[in-house]
Ligand code: HEC
């Protein structure tokens with residue numbers, strides 16, 4: 157019920173935003189920019205030591221995140237594939253669409269709590285948040301652009317010189333500064349205020365069904381989807397069939413090691429109610445389908461995780477309880493936080 161109310165609220169917010177005249181829209185807030193490490197969480201992997209987090213850096217990073225000039229034909233920004241209202245996943249797209257409508261080969265993951273990630277992408281092929289943007293910018297089926305051109309285009313746009321000066325002390329526009337500003341923006345996307353978190357802090361209580369679902373989660377899922385980040389960042393084969401059109405071997409593409417065949421980075425389940433479609437290729441549309449995969453759909457193969465050899469048996473009631481629990485991982489504070497919205501819209 158609460159879930160439904162929240163969805164209606166979300167839709168209303170989006171709708172009213174569309175109608176706002178950009179001329180009279182007040183400047184987007186960016187006041188509470190700070191490094192967050194919630195109590196009881198592990199230490200983040202990236203700590204902004206060499207890239208101090210500032211309001212100006214965040215504002216520049218936000219502008220770049222929503223900047224279509226980062227793509228060859230100036231049509232696609234990071235924010236087109238990573239959309240705020242679905243926790244920066246890509247709503248309704250199983251595989252991402254890049255410039256000229258070209259189809260990518262993986263599902264765009266949501267973005268939050270990135271400073272805890274030891275590596276990025278479904279196969280962990282990138283190991284630093286400050287180089288990650290190079291991949292989508294230069295990928296021919298994503299933005300298909302060069303850093304040289306990006307810099308030239310930014311130099312010709314009003315505002316950017318001033319924004320770089322405000323953020324970094326002088327107005328030179330460099331690849332490193334672009335990446336650092338993006339890291340400041342993306343690294344500030346924290347999701348730690350879901351109902352689940354409130355329950356953990358003793359500020360809310362689970363319903364009976366949510367509590368039963370949580371107990372099941374701890375028994376059957378949390379070993380990989382580890383609390384509190386809801387992932388242990390390991391690479392696992394969770395028994396999906398290989399998509400014949402994509403032939404994606406996952407982690408093995410990076411290591412060349414056959415023991416890594418069909419292993420993918422365990423995704424966080426925070427905000428999972430919003431981030432459909434699911435899995436590295438977006439093959440499932442609903443959480444029901446995901447759970448039915450774990451119940452009945454596990455495909456045996458040499459690298460299948462030993463925990464999943466017999467699937468994860470559960471009754472229909474248990475499945476519903478588990479879904480009720482997964483809904484408590486939605487963080488509306490994060491989803492409605494206006495500082496992450498497109499400043500040019
Ligand atoms: C055409 C759609 C598209 C665009 C544009 C795009 N991304 Fe992505 N993004 C993806 C996909 C798909 C993946 C997963 C890629 C993989 O695993 O190989 C991804 C992965 C990521 C990740 C890693 C997340 C994780 O959990 O490992 C980050 C961070 C990210 N993108 C940031 C950006 C930034 C910054 C930009 C703009 C410079 C951008 N993306 C542009 C589709 C896109």
Ligand code: HEC
Pocket residue numbers: 373376377378379380381391392393394396419420421422423424425428431433434435436437443446450461463464468478
């Ligand atoms: C052995 C480790 C492991 C266990 C146990 C496990 N998962 Fe997963 N889970 C994964 C991996 C790995 C993926 C990503 C697989 C891929 O896309 O190739 C995943 C993906 C998912 C996704 C899709 C998320 C997204 O953003 O696409 C959901 C939802 C999910 N698991 C829920 C669960 C639930 C609920 C349980 C317990 C019933 C569970 N998992 C048990 C490893 C595990």
